[in-house]
Each structure stands twice: as structure tokens, then as C-alpha cells.
Amino acid sequence: MNTVARPTHAENEVDRARSGDVRALARLLSLVEDESPRMREVIRDLLPQTGQARIVGLTGAPGVGKSTLTGALVGAFRAAGRRVAVLAVDPTSPFTGGALLGDRIRMQEHATDEEVFIRSMASRGHLGGLAAATPRAVRVLDAAGFDLIIIETVGVGQAEVAVASLADSVVVLLAPGLGDAIQAAKAGLLEVADLYVVNKADKPDAQQVVRDVRNMLALGSFEPGGWKPPIITATAANGPRDEGVAELVTRLDAHWDWLCASGELKRRRHARAREEITALALATLRDRVTKDVDELAARVADGTLDPFQAAEEILTEAED
């Protein structure tokens, strides 16, 4: 086998990705989506080149127009000369690991733009696996020199909270009728937002959604010098007449300035690293713990052993 023609170091691939080689970038992203010794090597090697990108999370209930707004944001940031990458993360499906990519087609107008990179990711593994491969993909894009990385997720609830731990700025998208403010509050969405966008602002009930969010924000307390999430109305339709997109860009930039000046950026990135390390350690422990659980599970299902005793027995076994 001729090993000369094949890149032997991750640095080579990263260098190629930095210089705009989309294929090298795609190879790196495929590599870090899976668990392997080679993946760990790549992450370790590209680590010194990370830390420069801004990471924006964009989330909301199904149907509020996330993909359309993402497309409009990409256009606005591109117009400002920035290199933009989009990671579209589908919620974990523990039963098939599959993902439907239909929405992506809406963004294909940017697909031929070399400074925009769009990647749909299927999330892997068990509950909480949504967050597993994404930080690695973010590192790759960061090392590849993108100025801005948008993580778009669909879903309501835990998926959004997972986004929050990965992004520097979290945009929560609402729309009248679809995932309204009360439902969003139930899902814990309002608690993770740095910026609110009420989309489809031309629809009759949009102002009610704005009022609901405003009332909920009024219940919260904001520290002096802290960040108070703005509420932006938009009618993002992926065209030159997009309303609200320019304001969102301005507010995102203001949030970034605040993050840097207040020390919050450093705090968030520390929390993110903490979450990532903990998740990795727990994944290893989960493998150890689930090995011999079957016999105990049968006794718990029969009602002859209580689950706490069973858990203790597993932990004792795992430590041997």
C-alpha cells in the first residue's frame, strides 16, 4: 500500500481546510462524527488553532422558520465579508440514528458560495447524544478558519438546552401559533435565550407573542451591567426584503461585544468544556455500567429487587 499519497497528519487536512479545500473539511467533519482513536488524534492536533470563531445557536419549535432565518443570517454575515459555517443538528433518534435533510434544500442558494459551509449532522447514540459529536464538529470548523459558526437545531426542550451549552449566543425563534411563548416557556426555551426573534411578524398574532415574551422577561431579574435579551420581530423569507435580519445581526454583534467585555465569554466557554469533559467521562462509565445489567433488570421488572439496590450492585461490579 502506498502511504505517500495519503495525508499522514491531521494538520495537513486542517491546513487544506483553512485554505478553502471543502473536501478536506468534509473529510475532517466525517472523521470527527465517529468515535475512533484517529478522531481523538485529529481533535488533539487541531486544538491549538481553535478559539477564534463566534458560535451562534439558533433554535425554536418545529415550523417557526429556523432554516429560513439561518439562510437570511448567512446572507447578512456574508455581505459583511465573514466566513460562515452552518451545522444543522437533528435531534437524537436512539432508534435509528437517522436524520431527514429536507429543510436543507432551502439553503442551497448558498451552496455554491465557497465561504459558506453547510453541514447536516445526524446526532449519535443515546439520550443526550445530540451534544456528543457537535462540539468536535465546531472545533473543526473553528480550526478551519470560519469567523462565524451557526448551530441550528430543531425541537423543543432538552435539545435547545444542549445548544445553549455549545453556543456563545443563543437565538430563540418564536412564531405566532407555532410554539408560542407559553409553550416555549414550558420547554425551558425562554431561560436559555440571549436574543428572541418573533418570526412571521406579518401574521395577526405576532404582537401577542411579543407581549407574552416581554411579560415573561419582566418577571425575571437582570443584574446591572448584565445582558437583557432583546425581542426582535422578523419576516425572514430568504430574500432582499427580509425584515428584522439586519437588526438581528446588529444585536448579535452587540451581544458578542458584551460577552467579550464582561468576561461572560470566558465563563461560558469554561462551562462548555466542563460539560464536554463530564459527558465524555459519563459515556465511558455508561459502557462499563450497562454490561451486566440484564439479570438485575429482570429482578427489578419482577418486583423482587428495588432499583436502588440494583444500581448499587452495578456500581460495585463496575469498580471491580
Added chain:
Amino acid sequence: MNTVARPTHAENEVDRARSGDVRALARLLSLVEDESPRMREVIRDLLPQTGQARIVGLTGAPGVGKSTLTGALVGAFRAAGRRVAVLAVDPTSPFTGGALLGDRIRMQEHATDEEVFIRSMASRGHLGGLAAATPRAVRVLDAAGFDLIIIETVGVGQAEVAVASLADSVVVLLAPGLGDAIQAAKAGLLEVADLYVVNKADKPDAQQVVRDVRNMLALGSFEPGGWKPPIITATAANGPRDEGVAELVTRLDAHWDWLCASGELKRRRHARAREEITALALATLRDRVTKDVDELAARVADGTLDPFQAAEEILTEAED
């Protein structure tokens, strides 16, 4: 302190709950919502009296009409002479632990019916905490002699998958325009359904939702003698003219017969016990692991240590 007037054994409380003492039941449920040695004692003591109840999960996107359908189901099962309990579980909010209870008011017509017990649960703790207290609450209701326990959850995605692991039968509720079939598919909802209900069937696009689900089911493969999820249309409005509710009850009974005859019930309950034990063991491990992560997280955030190395160091420390 006079200890005579106070019940000293969980059995007493369970006996009272079984005989219809709603206050005793409420006390037991409050007790098992929290982590405590007393909670473990209660679960252990009531374990022999569990295993008789049927557990039905009802889930779907925000706004599809879950609470209304739950109310209609309660009415139908009550008319058939069964004792029914409802657990309404709100998604985890790791930031406040709070829950909004607004929807519950719609079910208050059943609130004075002694054989119906309705409980809203706030889910506790970290991501995945949604599933933590619910199995314990289900055990209490099971031991208290309810024939049918309905677990209703709001949200799209991981929360639904968590419901699936707790219920014997999973009903996925869809509605035209709100959380349509494609969005539900993305969230992994279609993969956990034993029965589909397309609600608001009087709306114009309802038949399109039915077709979408049918087309997706046609892509799946079903084993001979297996269960093929039915698609039921409904216009549940919590009144005597509810369309589709009687059919849902019939189909749920058919699913229960299939579960018992095929051995699938035993398999599911085993898997459920397995999940519960694993989650308990992991929660203990998480506490150990997160103790000394801060210094390592700072180095990972700086890019001077890779996360895999950090995770290994934590595991080594935790084992000492």
C-alpha cells in the same frame, strides 16, 4: 413528639391510597418526587404490590391537543369502570426546575371524580431528569391500585423518547399545521409510536397528515404477527361528541392484548427496568465525576488540553 399518630410504615400509606385516600396518595407522590432515604424505603416497600397497571404514554408537539385528548380518554376509561390516574410531566428545565401548570385546568371536570387522580409533575435535576422521578410516581400509582396510568408529556424529541421507555403503549398525537408529520419524524417521534392519533381532523389539512404518516409507515418493515401502528383521526374536544376517542380506546385495548400475548410487555418492562437502573447508577457516577472538573475544564477551554485526555484524568481521579 408523639410518633403514634404518624404512620410509621409506607405500607400504611399505600393501604390508605389503595382504599381511595387521596391525601395519602398525594403524600406518597410528593415523597417519591425527591431523593431521600425515606423515598427509597417507600419504593422498596410498595414494590410487591406493583405490576398490575397498564401504562399509556401520550405525547406530541405543543398545541396538538394533548390535554384535551387525555381528558377525553379519562372519560372513556372511567365510563368503562376503570380507575384512572394521569401524570402530566413537564420537560426538564435545568435552569429553574419549574413547571407551568396552565393546561391542567382543562381537566378539572374530572378533579372531583374519586377514581381519577391527576398529578402535574415538575421534572427535577439535570438533562435526562425528566425520566428520573416519573418511574417512581408510576410505581406509587400502580401500587395504589389504578388500572390505567396515563403519562402525558409536552415537547418534541428526547422527552418523547423518554416517555416511550416508561409506557406500555405510546400514543403519538399529531395535528394539521402544528408539529406535522415531517417535523414529528425529525424529532424521532414516529419511531416510538404504537398508535397515531391525528387530532383536529375537521381542519382542512388533516388528511394530508394522515397520508404523510401512512407513507412513512409504508417505508418501515413490520414482522408477521407484529404490531402495525394504526392511524386514528379524532376531533377530541372534551365533550360527548368527541370523534375518534372510542376508536382510540378500542385500539389501545387491542394493543394491550397484543403486548400480553406476544411477550412484548415483558420485554418492554425489562428494558424499562434496565434503563432505570442504568440512570440511577449514572446519576451517582455523575456526582463523583463532576467534583474536580473545574481545573481541567479551564485547560480544555484554553486549548492546552484535549477533552479526551481530560475525561481520562477525571475517571482516574474518581476511582481513587
